[in-house]
Amino acid sequence: MVIRHLLIFIALLLAWPAWAQDSLRLILPDTRPVTGEMIPVTIRGEYTGAITLEDMRFPDSAAYDWIQLGPDDWHDERVDGKQRRVLQRHIAVFARKPGNLTIGPVTHVLTKAETNSRNRVEVTAPPASIPIQPYPAPGRPTVARSLKVTDELSGDPARIRDDQTILRRITLTAEGTMAHLLPARPELREPWLISFTSPERRETRLTEHGPVAFVQWEWHLRPITGEQGTLPPMRFSWFDTNKRELRGEITPPIPFGYGKLNQNIGGTAKPGGAQGWLLAALATGGALGLIAMLWGKGARPLSALAQHWHRLRPNPALPALRLAAGQPDLFALRRAAEDYARAEQAAGRAAPRAALARLDRALFGPAPTDFDSAAFLRELTGR
Incomplete structure (x- = not known):
């Protein structure tokens, strides 16, 4: 043993x-x-x-x-x-x-x-x-080495015929991520439009440089009223891992013209012939006279005044930005700064993107760095 x-x-x-x-x-x-x-x-x-x-x-x-x-x-x-x-x-x-x-x-x-x-x-x-680290924006994180957005139409929506349907296809292609991590399908709804959606397509492909993700959305669009309309731009925010900053891709606005030009939104017939030309001439002359009167009195046309007032309106995100700049949390400051920049863009003003890029480098660069929040606030707001 x-x-x-x-x-x-x-x-x-x-x-x-x-x-x-x-x-x-x-x-x-x-x-x-x-x-x-x-x-x-x-x-x-x-x-x-x-x-x-x-x-x-x-x-x-x-x-x-x-x-x-x-x-x-x-x-x-x-x-x-x-x-x-x-x-x-x-x-x-x-x-x-x-x-x-x-x-x-x-x-x-x-x-x-x-x-x-x-x-x-x-x-x-x-x-x-x-x-x-936290994602520097609200919503689903979209992080990639590159992001490409293509917006395709099967016809010219500005010259659409009566009862014609146009196919709109948007494709997102992102390197360095997976398909289910790409954004959800955006909403496409307008009161003057019928929209039929096709099932979305998502796919992740492996390449020698890593995963490449695809998502594709399709809408079949048909106008239902006789008014002019424009589909607003779609914005896709994403974090660029090469530049270490938040970026955005925007689709162009799409104007629609309709074939049902003999009806208005309620279906009432529009004036035609000599009567229509007379009404149009009177309306044009009245408008020109009103504009001339306003200019003569040193005032601007109402549209210009409205646009000017819109640009002078205070940014509603400024108080939250100032509050975040006084705190040590740079990620909260980044979210507040993105809200401020978005409001500036909506008002027709451009926020300094260089300031946002400098904050992104401090947050997501290869090594931690000191960051002057007060100087950043002055640079971003110009105050």
Whole structure:
């Protein structure tokens, strides 16, 4: 009995060096990713002996989405002067919320061929963590290396015929993200328009440069009244991982002209012939006379006055911006600044984008930097 135990101990002792030199680890980048940004993770295993079977599963989590970027890479490599069998698996992880993100542990189950036997070995990589910054805008985070928006129409809406339907197709193409992380379908509703939507299409494709995400929306548009109308622009905000700043893509406005020009919105017939020309001439003359009278009195036309007043109106987001500038939370300041810039654009004024870019660099640059919130407030508001 003693001899048998001694033989088992000697066998385990001889096999121990091969097992003890196996290692598995998670390699995370030294970056400051925001919520929704692709985090490249490398799983690297260094093994000894002949491996006949293996099984490793990357863990799912409510804290992140993930996708494997390609097939496993097995190769022989000399590590610290010793020959090893090396595995590298590349994973893309997308955090769903800010905070400290923990990935792992990951266990690799190996079957090794020993002399006249097969041994099952489990090698575990300890968990790895990385801090995740908040997304610098409200709504669903859209983070990519690049974002392209195409807006296509099947016909000219400015010359649409009576009862004609026009197909509108918008496609978003983003590098470095997954399809389900792209924005939701925007609303397209107008009181003068019937809109039929087709099922959206989403797809993630793997390329040698990483994942590329697509989403496509289609609307079948048909006007139902006799008034002129314009579809407003659509804005898609996204975080550029190359420039480390929030950017926006905007579709152009789409004016519609209608074939039902013999009816107004209520269906009442419009004046025609000589009577219509007479009414049009009288209306034009009255308008010109009113404008001339206003100019003669040193006043501007009403439309110009209204536009001028709209531009002089105070920015409603300014109080919240000033409050945020007095606090240490730069992410709250970024959200308030985006609201301020959006209100400036709506009023026909342009906010200094350079100031916003400087704040983005302080928040999402490769290394933390000091930031003067008071100077930023003065630069952004011009006060």
